[in-house]
Amino acid sequence: MKKRPAQSRSSGEWLIAVPPYVWLVAFFLVPFLIVMKISLSQAVIAQPPYTPVFDLAAGWEGLKAYVRALSLSTYAFLFEDELYLFSYLKSLQVATLSTLILVLIGLPLAYGMARAPDRAQPILVVLVILPFWTSFLIRVYAWVNILQRDGLLNDTLLALRIIDEPAAWLASDTAVYIGIVYSYLPFMVLPLYANLLKLDESLLEAAADLGCPRWKSFFLVTIPLALPGLAAGALLCFIPILGEFVIPDLLGSSRTMMIGQTLWMEFFSNRDWPVASALAVVLLALLIVPIMLYETVQSREIERR
Amino acid sequence: MRRRFSPFNLVSVALGIAFLYVPIVILVIYSFNDSRLVTIWGGWSLRWYAALLEDVAMQEAAVNSLLIALSSATTATVLGTLAALTLTRLGRFRGRTPFVAMVYAPLVMPEVITGLSLLLLFVAVNLDRGFLTVTIAHTTLILCFVAVVVQSRLVGFDRALEEAAMDLGCPPLRTFLSVTLPTIAPAIAAGFLLAFSLSLDDLVIASFTTGPGATTLPIRIYSEMRLGVKPQINAVCTIFIAVIAIVVIAASILTRHAERRRATE
Known part of the structure; x- marks a missing residue:
């Protein structure tokens, strides 16, 4: 079973990887990144109850403000209690x-x-x-x-x-x-x-x-x-x-x-x-x-x- | 073949199987109990099954669960089969390692993490929670189970058959449909059934991702359970077990039949 398929056999074969790959990235990987991001946010009394995930409209200044808003305070809280x-x-x-x-x-x-x-x-x-x-x-x-x-x-x-x-x-x-x-x-x-x-x-x-x-x-x-x-x-x-x-x-x-x-x-x-x-x-x-x-x-x- | 099935082995197998089945058997027996107090035996009766016929909320939840299980198992079977083909057929392509990790991780990932992360995704992209979000969440979880089941079949697959078909001028897609697919069909069917029952069974991920109007059967049963033991719950559970048992036994007979037929050919 070590034999690998010849490259020339069918050029479109790689296409089969696309649907499961895209699905898993969208619904398995990306959600984790969002979890990470939200764990670095502050709780706010709002719906949804946290500071926004991203706002691309704000540009470079917005991005800097965004990074500055991230905080480890939630993690500090976990260790306090x-x-x-x-x-x-x-x-x-x-x-x-x-x-x-x-x-x-x-x-x-x-x-x-x-x-x-x-x-x-x-x-x-x-x-x-x-x-x-x-x-x-x-x-x-x-x-x-x-x-x-x-x-x-x-x-x-x-x-x-x-x-x-x-x-x-x-x-x-x-x-x-x-x-x-x-x-x-x-x-x-x-x-x-x-x-x-x-x-x-x-x-x-x-x-x-x-x-x-x-x-x-x-x-x-x-x-x-x-x-x-x-x-x-x-x-x-x-x-x-x-x-x-x-x-x-x-x-x-x-x-x-x-x-x-x-x-x-x-x-x-x-x-x-x-x-x-x-x-x-x-x-x-x-x-x-x-x-x-x-x-x-x-x-x-x-x-x- | 000089295997010894010693008394010790016999006892450990018997005890193990008994441990697995006695609680379920007790639950089934109590579902036919006439008494309102679950544990006091009041004679055989079907009254709790009759009570279920009146329980509209439970029935709606059952319909929701079946629809979600059907749609997510179908999507997951297609995606899972493609994932299995990717893992076995494409060799070492760039990005294979993260792909392998993403296929295997959901199998063991604690459900609270998967549920929470998917919910946060749905909120972030402003997707209304309900039927669609539960279906997407279940598909993500169960496509990995399908992939593993189908992959184990593909690994033992003789590729000479495909090569012979292609040498005779059969185009790749047609080769796949008329040679590969029939061979791995039992594994795909088994994967579908497993996916279906896993979706039907899930409580935690559905609780995170559900919304108004999409209460599933496990969510409904769970909220009843938290209020204490009730004979109706035993009845629902018994129906659930009966359906699953029939499906699994039918599936295992079918696959054995198919394998025997292939062996004689």
């Missing part, structure tokens, strides 16, 4: 811990799937993908049903006499972790499974022939070979979890908010667009390294095929 710092820390904590839990649950599941009889494998894959297609919102809501005060979990635990009185599961960190692990499990399992499937069985046999116990060859052979899949799955979970809004909003408590909730609140309740934009820019800055790692893993995976 502990609320924002706590939100970021909370998000980092939740994303890290839930990614770890996802690895611990996803790895045995993906490994078991890759080991399942050939006939069962397509069915298992569909079974794992299916919840991913059903609504995110519905899957989180399913847990509200179970975790609420007179929900199934409390009923079961009371019936089994494990607890004496109903526990408050909702509006807690536990509920958020359950919701996140549940929602993101397919994202962890599928890349891992695809990777484990390609595992060369003879390597494990060789290890066994040389007297390596199976549990040991799992850690010494399987895991290192599965590392790209593990990395892809972990990043595919970690990055969106960091900005997660729906799950902590429906399952978590309102005392400590994740950054997605804080951003949502600044935007919809406080209508402070510059602060919301600055929060988004800082979140993006936190995500740059994981996103670049993810893109490297992705493109390497595609070249390899």
Whole structure:
């Protein structure tokens, strides 16, 4: 697959790149630049509630005034108020811990799937993908049903006499972790499974022939070979979890908010667009390294095929 | 082939699948509960489905969602397929690296960022928020999923077929339509379905970019959910799940059928 098409084949071929390129620049790249700009603006009580984005009619003088009007005051504000710092820390904590839990649950599941009889494998894959297609919102809501005060979990635990009185599961960190692990499990399992499937069985046999116990060859052979899949799955979970809004909003408590909730609140309740934009820019800055790692893993995976 | 499906593997697969399905099954069962209190079982009943027939706001939201999903999935399928062709066919052109980044980034980008940035764009260019803006926003998000799905098919595609057609004097566009397109059609269909369901599902981006008269189903369901657990919501969710399950199962049967037919040819 290394063969490149001859240049002369069709001269108009490059035209296919134009529509998606233009679309992504207009609706993905440009919006980010606007976010950056607005994060540097002052909040004004107006509609829209910030100083104008650009006014080309004002010419060179206008441009100078425009640059002078940009200010870092919104960012300074973010660092003054502990609320924002706590939100970021909370998000980092939740994303890290839930990614770890996802690895611990996803790895045995993906490994078991890759080991399942050939006939069962397509069915298992569909079974794992299916919840991913059903609504995110519905899957989180399913847990509200179970975790609420007179929900199934409390009923079961009371019936089994494990607890004496109903526990408050909702509006807690536990509920958020359950919701996140549940929602993101397919994202962890599928890349891992695809990777484990390609595992060369003879390597494990060789290890066994040389007297390596199976549990040991799992850690010494399987895991290192599965590392790209593990990395892809972990990043595919970690990055969106960091900005997660729906799950902590429906399952978590309102005392400590994740950054997605804080951003949502600044935007919809406080209508402070510059602060919301600055929060988004800082979140993006936190995500740059994981996103670049993810893109490297992705493109390497595609070249390899 | 000496794969060992040990009891440990069996248990971890069974537990994993159970974890994924038990909550959904419980939700579906409760949607048929006659009792007004969601968790107290009052016998089987369809009353909450009947109640949905009266809920005009919910129905309007469902129609909005379907229209938005249909139009954004169609646009995204065209753009996503072109993006996939660009990534696999054009080789290393100038500007490829930023293009690759723009195709992959929306897949993992937190929705609050995408939603906020698109809204700020629409405000900056003075575009009234509503049906059109949600459709544009969804197209941007889901075209990347289509691109990835179609690209994985194109990578395994045997280009000798195309070259043979062109050597026999078939013009490039015709070659594309009669050789390339039929081969990647299952991937395009799968991409379309994925795009459709992602658009139907989205709450966060739609909340940022919507306007009067364009309330989508997830926005509507979400505002009901915030008021607490209600049996009608379980009923809506069950219908939603049933539709998606039928579509996905039909799609997977169709693609397997198509692949088997190709294998025998």
